[in-house]
Amino acid sequence: MIRKKYIVNGRVQGVGFRPFAYRLAREHGLTGMVQNTSEGVIIEVQGAGKTLDLFARDLQTKHPPIAEIISIQDQEVKSLAGEKHFSIISSAAQDEHRVLISPDWAVCPDCTREILDPDDRRYLYPFTNCTNCGPRYTITASIPYDRKNTSMAVFDMCSTCMSEYGDPEDRRFHAQPNACPECGPVVWLTDHRGAHVFQTEDPLERSAFLLKQGRILAVKGLGGFHLACNAFDHDAVKELRRRKNRPHKPLAIMIPDLMTAEKLAKLNPLEQELMQGPIRPILTLEPNPVHALSPALSPDTNRIGIMTAYTPLHLVLFEHLKRHLSEQEIPALVMTSGNMGSEPICLGNAEAFDRLKGIADYFLLHNRDILVRCDDSVLFVNGRDEGYYRRARGFVPEPVFLNRGGASVLGAGPELKNTICLTKHDQAFVSQHIGDLKNLETYTFFRECINHLQHILRVNPRAAVCDLHPDYMSTRFARDESGLQVFALQHHFAHILAVMAENSFQGPCIGLALDGSGLGLDGTLWGGELLLVDNRDMTMKRLGHFQPVPLPGGDSAVLEPWRIAAGYLFRLGLDDLVLENKDSPAFSRDKENLRRMLERDINSPLSTGCGRLYDAVAALLGLVSSISYEGQGAIILEKIQSAQDYPFYDVPILDTEHGFILDTLVLFEQICRDKNQGIGPGVISRRFHLSLARALCAWARTAAKKTGVKTIGLSGGVMQNLTLDKLLRTGLKKSSLNVLTHKSLPPNDACISLGQAVFGQYMLES
Ligand SMILES: [Zn+2]
Ligand SMILES: [Zn+2]
Ligand SMILES: [Zn+2]
Incomplete structure (x- = not known):
C-alpha cells in the first residue's frame, strides 16, 4: 500500500479538475483526497503501486478538455491506515480567493448531445452548461467564483439541478451556472419597439424564420449583442452594412459546426482544432470559391472570418434554421458585434434597444445578465502558428506569466485598439479588446474594465504607465484620475517590451517596430523603427528608422x-x-x-x-x-x-x-x-x-552586426500583414537570428498595455 501526493499546476482550478480527480480515483479503487490550494490542486491517493501509476497516467491524458496541466510534482507520503473513501475537501477561504476566474467556454460535446436529444430534459434548452463548458468571466461580478457572485444568483436551482450540482459523480458537480428549462433563464423575442412578439410560439424558432426571411436581428449572446442576418442573403448583408454605417470592414459569419466550415473553406489541422475546441474564436480563412456567400461580407480581402456556434443558444438557433433550408443550402449567419461604428459592444437589454433600434428589426433577448462586455476573439493561422487580430472571449482573463514578480502596476494602454493590463506578482492580466477611447462609451467601458479587473484580481496598483502622447484618453486617465504614481513610456519601446515578455525573453533584443504611428521621443510620429531594448536594465535606444x-x-x-x-x-x-x-x-x-x-x-x-x-x-x-x-x-x-x-x-x-x-x-x-x-x-x-x-531583414542584420545582439523582436500593427509576417520570419531565421513574435497577444496596439506594465514594475523596483 503506497500513498502519493501530487501538486498539479496550470489551468486546473474552476475547470472541473477536482471532480475529475474524484472520479478517476474511484475508477481505480483508490482512497485519498483532492483540494484546491494556493499552491495548486493537491491530490493524495493511496493504493497498490501499479494502480497509482495508472492513475498518474490518466491524470495527464484524461483531464477535462479546458484544463491545462503545466506541471505535476509527486512525492511519496506516509500512508493512512483505515482510510475508506476518496473525498473532495473544500478549500480555505483565502485559497478560494486566489482561484482565477476562467474565461468563457464554448458548449462541450456532452452538452451538445443533450441539447440535440429529443428525449433529454435539456432538449433545445439555450442555457445548458456543465463543469466543462459555459459562461464564466462575463457573468462574474466578484470572487470567489460562486453562483451567488454571478448573474445566475437570481435563479434558484430546481431539485433536479440541485442534485446534479451536489453530486461529485455528476458532470455538473459545482457547475455554478447550472440551469434547466424548469429553473433557468428564458429567451423571448420583441420587435424594434420592444413589444413582445409571438409570445405563444418558440422565440428561437421564430427568430430562425425571420432570419431566413432576410430580417436583421439583434441577438443577445455571451459577452454582448450580435447583429445577425442570413450570410447568403446579399440584400440583407448590404442593408446591415448600411444601417450599421460600416461600408467595408469585414463581417464575420457563424456556422453550426466544423462540418459546415469545411464546405465553406479549406482548413488545416490547427484550424480544425480551433473550430471545435473550447474557445472557438473567429478564424480568418480562405473561402472555397464555389460558395455563394454574399460578396459584401469582406470586399477588401481574400479571407473570411468564420466561427462555429459556441453557445447553446446559437446551436438551437441553427437547429431551427436548418429546418427552413433545403438539403443543399448551407446554414450561415452574419454575427457581427452589436454596436455602431467605434462604440463598444452592447451589453444590457435596455442599452441594446437604445443603441440598436435603428439597426435591428427584431431583438432576441434573455434574462441572464451579462456583467462584462467581451467581444469575439479573432485569430489567424499562418503555417503552423496561430496569431491574434483581437483577443477577448475564451482567452481573457488568462495571464501572461512574467519572468519576475513585482508590485502591482496598471498599463493604461494606447488610444486605439486599447486594452489595459494589471499585474499581480509575476502574472500580467491583459484585458479584453476595449477599442477606440476617443468614443465616450468606449472610455466608460475602459474605466469599467479597470475597476472590474482590480476587483476580481484583488489588486491595488501602486503605479500607472501611460503613453508619451499627452492627449490620449488613457494618458489623461493615468495622469489626472488614477491617483497613482505615473511613468510614461514611448509607444514602440512598449511594443518590443511586450513581445519580449510574451516570449519570457530576458536580455538585449533588436526590435523591429512596424506600426502605424506613435509619438516619438523627438516629437515626430514614429512607426518604422529599429530599436535596441534590454529589459534587464531598461536600456532603450533608437538605432534607426x-x-x-x-x-x-x-x-x-x-x-x-x-x-x-x-x-x-x-x-x-x-x-x-x-x-x-x-x-x-x-x-x-x-x-x-x-x-x-x-x-x-x-x-x-x-x-x-x-x-x-x-x-x-x-x-x-x-x-x-x-x-x-x-x-x-x-x-x-x-x-x-x-x-x-x-x-x-x-x-x-x-x-x-x-x-x-x-x-x-x-x-x-x-x-x-x-x-x-x-x-x-x-x-x-x-x-x-x-x-x-528583404530590406527589413538586411536592416536587422546590420543592427545585429553592429551591436552583437542576435535576437530580433517583431511587433506593430503592420505585422498583421500575413505576407510580410511570413517573409520576415523566414528571412530572419535564414540569417541565423533568433526571432521573437507575439504568442499570446496581437502585434497591434492591444499589446501596448503589457509592455507598459512590465516597464512600470521595473521602474518601481529601481
Ligand atoms: Zn458542457
Ligand atoms: Zn433546473
Ligand atoms: Zn502601435
Whole structure:
C-alpha cells in the first residue's frame, strides 16, 4: 500500500479538475483526497503501486478538455491506515480567493448531445452548461467564483439541478451556472419597439424564420449583442452594412459546426482544432470559391472570418434554421458585434434597444445578465502558428506569466485598439479588446474594465504607465484620475517590451517596430523603427528608422491616404508628376491647398510609420483614396498582389549620424516609376512586399552586426500583414537570428498595455 501526493499546476482550478480527480480515483479503487490550494490542486491517493501509476497516467491524458496541466510534482507520503473513501475537501477561504476566474467556454460535446436529444430534459434548452463548458468571466461580478457572485444568483436551482450540482459523480458537480428549462433563464423575442412578439410560439424558432426571411436581428449572446442576418442573403448583408454605417470592414459569419466550415473553406489541422475546441474564436480563412456567400461580407480581402456556434443558444438557433433550408443550402449567419461604428459592444437589454433600434428589426433577448462586455476573439493561422487580430472571449482573463514578480502596476494602454493590463506578482492580466477611447462609451467601458479587473484580481496598483502622447484618453486617465504614481513610456519601446515578455525573453533584443504611428521621443510620429531594448536594465535606444515623410493634414491624412502619398511625392520632388493622378480625383481637387501646406510646413507632422508607407503605396496605385477602417489600404494592397515573384526594388540602408536610415523614399520612387510605365498594381504590390521584407531583414542584420545582439523582436500593427509576417520570419531565421513574435497577444496596439506594465514594475523596483 503506497500513498502519493501530487501538486498539479496550470489551468486546473474552476475547470472541473477536482471532480475529475474524484472520479478517476474511484475508477481505480483508490482512497485519498483532492483540494484546491494556493499552491495548486493537491491530490493524495493511496493504493497498490501499479494502480497509482495508472492513475498518474490518466491524470495527464484524461483531464477535462479546458484544463491545462503545466506541471505535476509527486512525492511519496506516509500512508493512512483505515482510510475508506476518496473525498473532495473544500478549500480555505483565502485559497478560494486566489482561484482565477476562467474565461468563457464554448458548449462541450456532452452538452451538445443533450441539447440535440429529443428525449433529454435539456432538449433545445439555450442555457445548458456543465463543469466543462459555459459562461464564466462575463457573468462574474466578484470572487470567489460562486453562483451567488454571478448573474445566475437570481435563479434558484430546481431539485433536479440541485442534485446534479451536489453530486461529485455528476458532470455538473459545482457547475455554478447550472440551469434547466424548469429553473433557468428564458429567451423571448420583441420587435424594434420592444413589444413582445409571438409570445405563444418558440422565440428561437421564430427568430430562425425571420432570419431566413432576410430580417436583421439583434441577438443577445455571451459577452454582448450580435447583429445577425442570413450570410447568403446579399440584400440583407448590404442593408446591415448600411444601417450599421460600416461600408467595408469585414463581417464575420457563424456556422453550426466544423462540418459546415469545411464546405465553406479549406482548413488545416490547427484550424480544425480551433473550430471545435473550447474557445472557438473567429478564424480568418480562405473561402472555397464555389460558395455563394454574399460578396459584401469582406470586399477588401481574400479571407473570411468564420466561427462555429459556441453557445447553446446559437446551436438551437441553427437547429431551427436548418429546418427552413433545403438539403443543399448551407446554414450561415452574419454575427457581427452589436454596436455602431467605434462604440463598444452592447451589453444590457435596455442599452441594446437604445443603441440598436435603428439597426435591428427584431431583438432576441434573455434574462441572464451579462456583467462584462467581451467581444469575439479573432485569430489567424499562418503555417503552423496561430496569431491574434483581437483577443477577448475564451482567452481573457488568462495571464501572461512574467519572468519576475513585482508590485502591482496598471498599463493604461494606447488610444486605439486599447486594452489595459494589471499585474499581480509575476502574472500580467491583459484585458479584453476595449477599442477606440476617443468614443465616450468606449472610455466608460475602459474605466469599467479597470475597476472590474482590480476587483476580481484583488489588486491595488501602486503605479500607472501611460503613453508619451499627452492627449490620449488613457494618458489623461493615468495622469489626472488614477491617483497613482505615473511613468510614461514611448509607444514602440512598449511594443518590443511586450513581445519580449510574451516570449519570457530576458536580455538585449533588436526590435523591429512596424506600426502605424506613435509619438516619438523627438516629437515626430514614429512607426518604422529599429530599436535596441534590454529589459534587464531598461536600456532603450533608437538605432534607426524609415525616412520621415510629412503627413499633410495630420490626423486626417490617416483617413485620407492620398495625402500621405502626396507627402512622399513632395519629399521626392515629384509632386507635379502625380498630383495629377487620374485614379485619385482627390489629388487634383486639393492640389493647391496641399502644396501650400507642405511648402509652408503647416499641420504636416513628420512620420516614419511603416503603416503610412503601405497607405501611400495603396493610394498611389489608386486602390484607396479615403478609408473607412484602420489599415484598409494595406489590406487591399496585400489582397491584390500577384501570385508570382518579381525582381526586388532597391532599398538602401544609409549609415548616418541619426542611425541606420532605411531609405523608403528610394523604394517609393521606384514604385512611382513602375506605375508610370503602366505596370499593373498586382505586380507592383508583390514587388513591394518582397522588397520591403528583404530590406527589413538586411536592416536587422546590420543592427545585429553592429551591436552583437542576435535576437530580433517583431511587433506593430503592420505585422498583421500575413505576407510580410511570413517573409520576415523566414528571412530572419535564414540569417541565423533568433526571432521573437507575439504568442499570446496581437502585434497591434492591444499589446501596448503589457509592455507598459512590465516597464512600470521595473521602474518601481529601481
Ligand atoms: Zn458542457
Ligand atoms: Zn433546473
Ligand atoms: Zn502601435
